[in-house]
Amino acid sequence: MPLKLHELTTGDEFKLVVHVELEAYSEPFNGFWEMLKGSSEDELCARQLSWHRNDPSSHWLYVIDEDSGDVVGGMQWNIYNTNPYATEQSPLTAYWFPDGPTRRVGNQLLLGLTTHRPCSMSKPHLLISYCFVHSAHRNRGVASLMLKWGTRKADDLGLEAFVESTEIGRKAYEKHDTRAEDASDEFQASRRKFGCPMHV
Template sequence: MHFVLSRATEADLDELINVEYRAFASLEVASAFLGPNTPLGHEKNKERLLKDMREDQADLWFKLVDEDTGKIVSGANWKIYPTWTARPPSPELSVDYYGEGSLEKKSAEEVLKDFGGRRMKYTNGHPHVLLNILFTDLDYQGRGCGSIMVKWGCDIADQLLVPMWVEASAAGHRVYSANGFEVVEKVDTRTSKWRHMYTMMRRRAKTEKTID
């Protein structure tokens, strides 16, 4: 089996979103970030991703394609800050995929507010590479797809001599640790609807690079 790594474009978003929902199907709190797995949820998710693709200069999407089938099997969204920008890398707090006054909307806002504030606490004010999201289709998990994505980001960070950051789920912790990430904080937050558990991890910046 061979995989092809390449930049993802706007034309790939529908397929990426389908893979994303399948990948996170068993993680209930993912609904706070993605919205419900419904046509409206997919539509709102796509609107947000398109906005970042078009307006956020730090935004970069990559896809991994199974060469035999032509299908996207993994996606990764990076935020690359080679020098610091005044715009902090916090997630969009608009939760327009849930109805006003609903428990889901209230809980999603609480999750995103805590998540965004914690991210800013660690990443605000210095150059870095942020792995904003990484997902792999359930049928391809355990085949090294995540490692391919993470290693690409590590190479970029090492070229820029900047640290890397990621919020790791329990499933992703192993691949990040194997690529030099260290635990900074274990997070366990609760709302009326969801429990959000993850680990804030950092890969330290290289301070110099030897040129042969």
């Protein structure tokens, strides 16, 4: 079953991507996603599409299984050609929830995710914001196609690429840790000694 990578251009495509996103992030359970997904598929789709359209750094990719025509995975890359933290930004809040405890917990989770960014990412870079693969299509190379798109862009631009992930997605990203693949045996042994890559 051949796979084909696409870059998102229309809102209709995005509906198909979000449908897969909901399925993919539901198994296994992902508490951070539970907070992000909001109240309904339509609300989530409208919110994420608005974020995408209002952010010139945003590039959404998706993969289609060409035999079935189904979307089987998606990824958002942000490409920052300049330092996105050169000016102070208002923190993202969980405004999609009514005021109350759920919104307050959502605000805390979002703040915990983004607080470090101005310290560690205050330069031009690429960032993976979302990566998901439908549960029926995992281990077929779907995520690899989307990761390679971004790492090639990073190489072409001479920029670092960052990923923020829950523990669930860690193994998928570690497979693409080229620093370990390309390094000498001595370098790899030193990385293992310190438990790299470290979970943060």
